[in-house]
Amino acid sequence: MVLEARVDTKQFDKVVKFWPVKAKMELGDALDNISLKFLKEFKKQRLQGPPGIRGHPHGIFSTFKRTFLVSPTINGMGLEVFSPSKVAAIHETGGVVRNSKGGRLAVPLSVRTEMFTQKGKLKKQFKDPRSLKNVFPVRINAKEFLVRRRRRETEILPLYVLKSSVRLKARLGFFQVWDSLQSFRLLRIQKAIHKVLESL
Numbered sequence: 060m061v062l063e064a065r066v067d068t069k070q071f072d073k074v075v076k077f078w079p080v081k082a083k084m085e086l087g088d089a090l091d092n093i094s095l096k097f098l099k100e101f102k103k104q105r106l107q108g109p110p111g112i113r114g115h116p117h118g119i120f121s122t123f124k125r126t127f128l129v130s131p132t133i134n135g136m137g138l139e140v141f142s143p144s145k146v147a148a149i150h151e152t153g154g155v156v157r158n159s160k161g162g163r164l165a166v167p168l169s170v171r172t173e174m175f176t177q178k179g180k181l182k183k184q185f186k187d188p189r190s191l192k193n194v195f196p197v198r199i200n201a202k203e204f205l206v207r208r209r210r211r212e213t214e215i216l217p218l219y220v221l222k223s224s225v226r227l228k229a230r231l232g233f234f235q236v237w238d239s240l241q242s243f244r245l246l247r248i249q250k251a252i253h254k255v256l257e258s259l
Contacts, residue, residue: 082255083136087127089251090138093244094125097140097237105232108179112150112230115180119147119231140237153229165205165219174218188219196221 101123106114114120122144128137142148149156158164165188167174167181174185188194188205197206197215205219 081258085251085255086136086248089247090127090136093240093247094138094140096243096247097240098123098125100240101233101236104236105230110230111232113179115178119144119150122147142233147231147233149227150231151229151233153227155224155226157224163203163221163223164225166222166225167219168204168217171216171218185218191218194218 102114102120105111106120112119119142122142124141126139126141128135128139130136156164167185169175175181185191191207193209194205194207197204197217199217203221204217205221206215206217208215
């Protein structure tokens with residue numbers, strides 16, 4: 060998933076002609092400001108839970124990077140904000156998730172609140188069902204679950220439902236936030252141009 064912002068160099072013709080170094084410095088500052096503003100709004104709008112997804116420390120947000128396209132001329136200058144994460148990509152576009160090893164997926168049951176932190180993140184000890192003791196598969200009403208039987212108790216407690224695949228909705232909104240900041244980007248670039256022109 061890659062976003063790339065390019066600058067219309069026609070706006071910079073006069074600026075570059077008379078003061079190329081100053082123009083590049085101001086444009087660089089503008090691109091830096093644009094990327095930081097975007098990432099701040101993206102985290103605020105789409106990584107705090109519905110209608111987006113809930114981000115966590117060291118989670119999806121940490122995979123997003125900024126890259127500045129450096130060039131000896133204004134023509135080649137630009138900005139990329141991207142994530143190589145396949146998880147981020149499928150949250151952006153939506154799609155079907157399957158077990159890469161061909162088995163079934165163990166999907167934690169949201170009603171088991173003891174498995175999650177207060178922020179809704181699955182606790183570390185429940186991330187790998189195979190590491191849990193006294194857990195085994197049981198078929199209930201045509202669905203198969205992983206259940207736990209506590210010691211000295213006959214009652215079983217469903218923890219996960221087993222599925223061949225899970226369909227995720229497009230909820231990340233990466234490009235949606237970028238598009239919403241179009242006016243901000245234009246005004247920030249114009250501000251950089253005016254700042255250089257005023258110093259001529």
